[in-house]
Amino acid sequence: MQRILFYPYSEITTLRKAIIVDDHPFILASVRLLVINAGFEVVAECGNGIDAVQQCQKHQPDLMILDLAIPGLDGLDVIRRLKEKEIPTKIIVLSSQQSDQFTLRCLQAGAVGYVSKKDNLSILTDVINAAMAGYSFFPQLTPDVREHTFHTGEAQKLAALSNREMMVMKYLVNGLNNKQIAESLSLSEKTVSTYKSRILEKLNVSTVLALAEMAQRHEIE
Structure with missing residues (x-):
C-alpha cells in the first residue's frame, strides 16, 4: 500500500533568505543564480554597505554574500556592525582581495567564509552548504600563515x-x-x-x- 506523506504548507514553501552585496551587475547576477539554486530566496541586493546593514536589519536573512570593496561602508565595517547588532546572519565574503591580511580581518570580524572572485564561482555553492551546516571556510589561512602574520x-x-x-x-x-x-x-x-x-x-x-x-x-x- 502506498504511503502518502503530508507536510504543513509552511514547511514546504518557506525558503531560507539571503542578501547579496556587490556593486558589479555581472557578479550580482552570477551569485544570485548560485544562491537561488542553493535553496535561498534573495530578499535584497545592495550596492553599498549602508544599504546592506539596513536591509539585513530589516530582513534578518540566513545568509549574506558580501564584497569588501563597496562604497558607503566597506565590507569589513558591514560585518563589524552586524555583529555589534547581534544579527545572526552567516556572512560569506566574496572578494577580489587574496591577501592574508584581508582574509584574517574577515575571520576576526565574524565572517564564516572567504571566497576569491578569481576562483571558479561554482565553489560558492559548497561554501554556502558548509556555512549553513556550521562550518567555516578560509582555505588561504594555514596555521603557519596565521602565526607569521601576527608575529x-x-x-x-x-x-x-x-x-x-x-x-x-x-x-x-x-x-x-x-x-x-x-x-x-x-x-x-x-x-x-x-x-x-x-x-x-x-x-x-x-x-x-x-x-x-x-x-x-x-x-x-
Missing part, C-alpha cells in the same frame, strides 16, 4: 590599520589618486588625504612607492 613586524603594523585605512591603502598601491579614491569610497578628498598621511605614518614609510613595496610583500593587491 612579523610589518604584519603587526598592517594589523594596526583600521578597516578603512586598509581599503584606502589598497587603492593607493593600485595607483588611484585621492580624487578617485574619494569617489570609490564616497569620501571627501580631504578625508582621503588624511587617511593617506595616517597610513604612511603608521607603517613608517614616506612614499606611496614604499607603501606599494610593503603591500607586495604581504600580497595586498
